[in-house]
Amino acid sequence: MRERHPHPDFILWTGDDTPHVADEKLGEDAVMRIIGNLTHLIQEVFPGTKVYSAMGNHDFHPKNQFPDNYHRIYIKTAQLWKSWMDPQSIPTFNKGAFYTERLLGRTGQRIIVLNTNLYYINNKLNVGISDPAGQFKWFEEVLSNAVTAKEKVYIIGHVPPGFFEKRRGIIWFRHHFNKRYNEIVQKYHSVIAGQFFGHHHTDSFRMFYNHSGSPIGVMFIAPGVTPWKTTLPGVENGANNPGIRIFEYDTNTLEVQDMVTYYFNLSHANTVAPRWQLEYRLTEAFKVPDGTVRSMQMTLDKLYNDNYYLQKYYKYNSINYDLTECDRNCRIDQICAIKEVDFVKYGECVQRESSSSILIAQVPLISSLLLSILFLQF
Numbered sequence: 001m002r003e004r005h006p007h008p009d010f011i012l013w014t015g016d017d018t019p020h021v022a023d024e025k026l027g028e029d030a031v032m033r034i035i036g037n038l039t040h041l042i043q044e045v046f047p048g049t050k051v052y053s054a055m056g057n058h059d060f061h062p063k064n065q066f067p068d069n070y071h072r073i074y075i076k077t078a079q080l081w082k083s084w085m086d087p088q089s090i091p092t093f094n095k096g097a098f099y100t101e102r103l104l105g106r107t108g109q110r111i112i113v114l115n116t117n118l119y120y121i122n123n124k125l126n127v128g129i130s131d132p133a134g135q136f137k138w139f140e141e142v143l144s145n146a147v148t149a150k151e152k153v154y155i156i157g158h159v160p161p162g163f164f165e166k167r168r169g170i171i172w173f174r175h176h177f178n179k180r181y182n183e184i185v186q187k188y189h190s191v192i193a194g195q196f197f198g199h200h201h202t203d204s205f206r207m208f209y210n211h212s213g214s215p216i217g218v219m220f221i222a223p224g225v226t227p228w229k230t231t232l233p234g235v236e237n238g239a240n241n242p243g244i245r246i247f248e249y250d251t252n253t254l255e256v257q258d259m260v261t262y263y264f265n266l267s268h269a270n271t272v273a274p275r276w277q278l279e280y281r282l283t284e285a286f287k288v289p290d291g292t293v294r295s296m297q298m299t300l301d302k303l304y305n306d307n308y309y310l311q312k313y314y315k316y317n318s319i320n321y322d323l324t325e326c327d328r329n330c331r332i333d334q335i336c337a338i339k340e341v342d343f344v345k346y347g348e349c350v351q352r353e354s355s356s357s358i359l360i361a362q363v364p365l366i367s368s369l370l371l372s373i374l375f376l377q378f
């Protein structure tokens with residue numbers, strides 16, 4: 001990262017710092033030691049650079065089981081990250097591992113760091129709790145104040161709402177949490193300038209719409225620095241190359257102007273030498289003017305209408321690892337995951353696209369039947 005860009009304005013670190021192994025192989029001490037090691041490494045490589053850091057579901061012991069109130073792991077993590085935080089962020093973090101502050105101290109710009117592990121379907125502690133740690137209430141208050149203060153806001157977190165694009169129907173948030181998140185974005189979209197999440201290890205994005213179907217928000221899901229092969233049944237070759245990403249943004253409006261992704265080709269590293277290289281630049285790869293909501297909707301339209309762009313996106317989705325074709329089912333899974341964060345609408349999308357692609361598949365069959373009939377007549 002330092003070789004590519006030694007002086008970024010700030011760094012977004014979206015979590016999952018420990019190996020994805022059984023709890024018995026780690027333990028709380030190991031988890032804290034690993035988060036500490038990485039924190040020190042980033043501080044050493046980027047001294048003085050502001051880092052906004054969110055906890056991932058693997059940054060806890062036992063993994064995924066984030067409680068809805070003060071926990072020593074939250075308090076220890078806040079201690080590790082305190083040099084990156086404003087003093088008033090620390091008590092909030094101690095309570096539920098979330099916080100907000102002015103982005104780089106600038107007037108009119110804000111960052112919100114969420115702990116969406118509280119909403120994760122594998123978190124057994126928050127079943128039946130409508131608003132764990134009061135984060136939603138707090139989130140709405142911060143956004144409401146941002147509207148009053150005419151601020152622009154970036155939101156970061158680890159586990160994203162919506163669906164995993166590599167396997168149909170895989171969700172991360174519990175149902176009511178997903179609904180609430182979506183409603184909050186719909187209500188406060190005018191101040192939200194960007195949402196940046198992780199967890200997938202894949203490179204994708206999610207669109208948000210208002211009730212009349214107009215695009216109002218975009219969430220970027222960043223590739224992982226670590227390679228990971230998903231163990232979800234039904235996913236073939238679900239691995240990724242490591243990737244890192246630089247966002248270029250308008251420092252006045254916080255609009256995303258471009259996104260540059262670098263990757264590390266594991267096969268090349270294993271056979272020749274390790275090498276980080278440019279993977280793609282958003283505006284060049286998808287021929288869009290920038291990374292705004294409007295442009296990301298244009299990108300989605302291109303994936304939907306043009307197989308060339310869909311295949312290109314699919315290659316980037318695994319960070320240049322899976323170079324196979326994105327077939328009919330893959331297309332439905334990818335498109336509907338990007339388009340519909342809402343659970344009901346996703347189901348409708350899958351149904352609609354499945355029946356329309358059956359129709360498309362039937363067209364050559366119908367025409368060949370017609371041809372056969374015509375030939376027979378002659």
Ligand SMILES: [Zn+2]
Nearest residue numbers: 016056057199
């Ligand atoms: Zn994760």
